[in-house]
Amino acid sequence: MKQSLQDIELIQIPKIHNRQGNLSVIEGNTIPFEIRRVYYLYDVPSNAERYGHAHKAQQKFLVALSGSFEVVLKDGTDEMVFLLNKPNFGLLIAPGNWREIRNFSSGAVCLVLASEVYDESDYIRDFDEFTSFKDRIS
Template sequence: MIKSNVYDCTMIELDKHHHKKGNITVVENGRTVPFEVRRTYYLYDVPSGESRGGHAHRELRQLIVAASGSFDVTLNDGTGVKRTFTLNRPYQGLLVVPGIWRELNNFSSGSVCLVLASHEYDENDYIRDYGEFLVYKKR
């Protein structure tokens, strides 16, 4: 088990280049993102009032970006400490380390949640039951 807490998770400012024809943000392995990106996915068309996440990972690290719109990410390390981040700028990302329970909610209309992940999908890496998560954190 990886000993981690919500203060190991932080906002990362991504490179933003302004141009009169529009902005561009560049994300590079090992430079902008402190891990090698092995998987990328995005959430969109999340119905009003719905939430996503509701799980933790044993090894996976993620950079979560509001590519469009806004949403909240609430992090919980199992010790009673929670932090909520509002993501609403496409040039900022939230680094989430392993061993942190996460919930995403309050999606604005048209929001797109972009996730850059350190590992390919592995169901065995997920902890989907909060009680199991608490037991995992106490090991």
């Protein structure tokens, strides 16, 4: 099945607010996959871009825990840019979409929840290879 940018979703994470601060929880059906891996990016220089790549099968959910950054998504035809800057919103990225992360603010932390454990064979790290992959599955 061909994945497209229409398969991308900005999801609001439930937020519990009181005078002592906010609490957001990702559990149950907050995101549509079981979390198999968690990692986070931090101390990224503001002029750096992170890992342009796509996944063949893995889903990702990105949250700006602190600060802000942009997520650039491409499906081989179209491009969308999402600014993540609130810790109670996350970006669900379906497999078959190229992603780059850029314009990190000072102190930004990007939390990534993944549907699978690390598997190098699921990664596409070259954009030309990605467009060939997209052509084969369409």
